[in-house]
Amino acid sequence: MAMSSGPLVAARICAGDGWQLDPAIIGCGPAPKWMRLRVVTRRQGLGGGYDGRPFGIVRSVGGDVPVDYKGIYDEFVNLGKILAARGLAVTIVIIKPPYDTGAMGPFLAGVTAANPSISFHCLPTAEHPPVEDARVPNPPPANSAPARRFHCLPPAEHPPVEAARVSNPQLVTSWPALRLPGHPGGGLLLVVDFLCSVAVDVATELGIPAYCFFTCCAETLAIFLYLPVLHAQSTATFRDMGEELVRVPGISSFPAMHCFKPLMDRHDAVYRAFMRVAPYRCRSQGIIVNTFCSLEPRAADAISVGLCTPPGLPTPPVYCIGPLIKAEEVGVKRGRECLAWLDTQPKASVVFLCFGSRSLFSANQTRELAIGLEASGKSRSDALLPEGFLERTKSTGLIVKSWAPQRDVLAHDEVGAFVTHCGWNSVLETVMAGVPMLTWPLYAEQRVNIVFLEKELGLAVPVEGYDKEVVQADEVASKVSAGREQVLQREWGWGSVRGGVKGHAPRRRPEARAGRDQRMARVGVET
Template sequence: SFRRSSTSTRQSRHHTQEQSVHNSLQSRTDTIRHRSSARAMDGRKQVVLYPSPGMGHLVSMIELGKVLAARGLAITIVIVSLPFVDTSARGPFLAGVTAANPSISFHCFPQVEVPPLDSDHPEAVTYEVAGLSIPHLRGFLAGASSAVLVVDFFCSIALDVAAELGVHGYCFFTSAAEALAFFLYLPVLHARSAASFREMGEELVHVPGIPVLPATHFPKPLMDRDDPAYRWSLRVSPDLCRSQGIIVNTFRSLEPRAVDAISAGLCTPPGLPTPPVYCIGPLIKSEEVGVKRGHECLAWLDMQPTASVVFLCFGSLGVFDARQIREVAIGLEASGKRFLWVVRSPPNDDPAKKFEEPPEPDLDALLPEGFLERTKGTGLVVKSWAPQRDVLAHGAVGGFVTHCGWNSVLEAVMAGVPMLAWPLYAEQRMNRVFLEEELGLAVAMDGYDKEVVEADQVASKVRWLIDSDGGRVLRERTMAAMRRAKEALVEGGESNLTLTRLVEGWMLP
C-alpha cells in the first residue's frame, strides 16, 4: 500500500531536485508565457492542456499541443508531479520542447501531498494527484481567460472546474478507441454484476464495439472493486459524458467498429449523453529531441539488411526479472535472427523504491556468459533506452516485440512494422486482443500470461515473424495500415478534416 511514511520519504528525497527543476523550467518558459499572453491579446484562442504525469501521456499531449499550435492556437500545458517519479530528466525535455515550439508554454503546479491510499497501483495515486491539484487548476484557469480546457483521461475530474468557470471542456484519450469503449461502459458492467473482475476470472465480458474479453485481461487496478483506482475509474465515464467532446489518438479507419459503437451511444451509461468523438490520430513523436543520427543503435541498423532485425523494447515502465531476461537472451540466440534489444534493470524488491528510475543494467550479470560475444555479428543490446520512433522507422527493422502501449503501437503502425505482443501492465492486455483479433496487426508472444516466457517460445515466435508466410502476411497488413494512417493525416484525410472541424468550432465567438 501507498502509506504516508513511504510517500513522505520519497517526497523529501526528491523535494530539492523537484524544486530545482521547477525553478529552471519556470525561468525558461516565462518569456514564452508572455508571448502566449501577447498572442491572446492579438485574438488567438487560448487552449490549456492538462496531461496526467505519466511520460507516455505527457508526450501524447505535447504532440496534440503541436498540431493545435500549428492551427494558430495559443497552447499552455500545465504540469503536475507524482511523488514517486524522478523529474530530473523532465525539465530539460520540456525546455527542449519550448525551444523548438515557441507557441507552446508550460506551467508547473506545486507538488501536492498525497494521503495514505489503500492501493498497490500507481494509477490510484495519479487520480488522487489530479484531484488534489484542482485548486491550482481553478486558480490558473480563472486568471488565464482560457477558451478551451483539454484534460487527460486520468484528470477527468478537472472537467467539473471547466463547467464551473464556463470553459469548454474536452478529454484527450491517449489509448485506443476500443479501450475508450470499455471505460465508457464500465459503469454498466459494474451495475450488471456484483462480482469483481478478479472473481469473474476467465468469464468472457461483452462490451459494444469490441471483441469479447476475459475479465482477467482488464487492467490490474480494476480487478478489485474496493481499490481506490477502481472507484476513481468508475467516475471517469460520467465525467466524459458531460464533456463537450472526446479527442482520441487513433484514426477511424483503424477502429471503425469501436468508433461507431461509441458515437451511436452504445457504450454510454443509460441516462447520460454521448459526447462527440474526434479521431485525430495517429499522433506520434515528431522527433526524438536531442538524438543525433549517429546514435549507436541507428548506426548499427545502417549496416543490417532490409527488414531483417527484430526490435525488442517494452516502454519506460516495462521491466523483467533476471530469470526472464536470461530466457529472452537464450531465445534470441537460438532464433539465429538479427535483433536490437533494449534491456532495463530488473525491478527493485524494495517497495519504497518500486517506482524509482532503475540504475543502468549490469549486462555481464544479467545475460548468459559469453552471450554478447557470441551474438556480436547479429545482435545489439542497448542499455535502458533507445530512440524508439527512429528505430522503428529504419528500413532494417522487420518486427517489433512490444508491451502494446498505445504510443508504441501507433509508432509501429506509422512505420509499417508488424508486432509480437507481450503485454505487461495498464490496458496492454486489452490492446493485445484488439491488435490480434480485431485489427490483425500483431500476434501474441506465447506464454505472456504465464510466470515466465520460455526461451523456446521467444525463438520460435521471432523466427515465425521474420521467416514464415504468416509473418509475411502480418507485415503486409501492417503496411496497409501504415498507408491508411498516413492518408488520414494529409490535407483532406479523415483525421485532418476532423481536427479542422474541431478547431473551427473553437474559433467561433
C-alpha cells in the same frame, strides 16, 4: 489541455451558437478519405469564429516525465504542436509529482525552447485527502485486503484521478495568472487528460467548455465508458470471472482475465476511482481520441451512437485525430548507432524488441530473453546477460544500452518484426510503419490491445506465457524465429502484413512509408 499522465487545451473563441470544437482546429483543413478528422457524431461548427490568438491549457498528473508516462506527455505535446500551428498558444499545466528525479525541468525547458507557443505551469504536489474522503460509497470491509492496501498507499501511489480531484482548487486559483496578456475575461477552452476528467468541474465553475483527450485506442475508450454498465451487470470481479467473456458494444469479446490489471478487483482503489469519475467524461463537450476511424470503425461508431454510454448520461461527440506520432527531436543525435547498424542488415531480417519507458524485467527474465534470442539466431545490461552473450551475438544482433529511436527503427526496411509490450503509441508507430508484431503485454490496457491486434486486425501473434512470472527461453526462441516467419507469410485482414489502412489495396514498405509520411504531415506533425 489537462493530463493526469497527460493534459487540457484551451481556445479563446467568440460567443456564437455555443462552444464547439472545430475539427479544423486540429487538422489542416479538408482531409483525404483515409483520415477525415470527422466528428463521429454530428459535426457542429463554431458559429462565432475566432477572436485574437486562442489560448491552451494542459494539466498533467503522474510521474517524472522522462520515466513514467513519457509517451502520454509526448502525445499532449504533439497535440499542442498541432494547435500551435493553427495559431493557438498552449500552456501545459502539470501537477507536480510527489517525487522528482530532476529530469522534468530539462525536459519541459527543451519542449518550450523548440516550441515557443507551448509553455508550462506547475501546480504544487497535491495533498491527498484522508482515505475515507477518497473512497466512493460502499467501501470494502475495513479488514479486507483491498481496504488494507488502500490505507497503506503512500501519496505517490494514490490513484491519479484522486490527485487531479484534490488539485482542482489550485487550478481555479491559478487560472487568472494563466490568461494571455491582452485577453481578459472568459473564452477559454479546456482539454483534459482522461484521468483528469474531474477537471470538468473546474470548467463548469469558470464557465468554459471542457473536452477530454484519450491517449489510448477507441476500443479501450469503449471499455472505460461502459465500465459502470459492466459493474451493474454482475457482482463478480474480473479476476473471479477468469476466462468468462466480457462483452462491450463495438469491440470483440475478450476474457475477463485480459482486462486492465488495476480494474481486476472492484474493491481496488483504482477501480473505484474510475467508477467515480465516469460521469465527468460523458458530461464533457467532446472526447478527442488518438486514433483514426479507418483503424477502429466499429468502436468509433459504437461510441458515437451512444451504445457505450451508461444509462442516464449524455453521449459526447467523439473526435478521432490520430495518429499523433512523435516527430524526431530537434538536435538529438541519440540512437544513430543502431540506425547505422540496421543499414548493414538484410531486408526484413531484424527482430526489434522494445518494451516502453516503464517496463522492468527481473534478472531471471532478462537471462531467459537473452538465451532465447541467441537460440533463435536473431539478437538482444551486461551483468544480467549470460556470460559471453555480447561476443557470441555481435554478428547477429545489437544491444542498445541507452536510447533507441523507435519510430525510425520501425521505419527501416531491415526490420521484419517487432516484439512489443503493446503500448498504444508503439502500436500506432508499428501500424504506420507496416511492421508485424509479436505481443508481450505488461501493464495498463496492453492485454486488451492484443485482443484488438490479434482478433480484429490480424497484425500480431502472442508470445505465450506473458501472463506468467517468467517467459521461458524456448518460447522466446520459437516465437522470434517461427513467429516472425508466420507473421510475414500469413494473409492478414489488411490484405498483406505490410498493407496500409484497412480496406485499402496492399502496399509494400516503400509505398507504406511514403503514405505514412504524408499522413503525419497532414495532421501537422513533423516527419
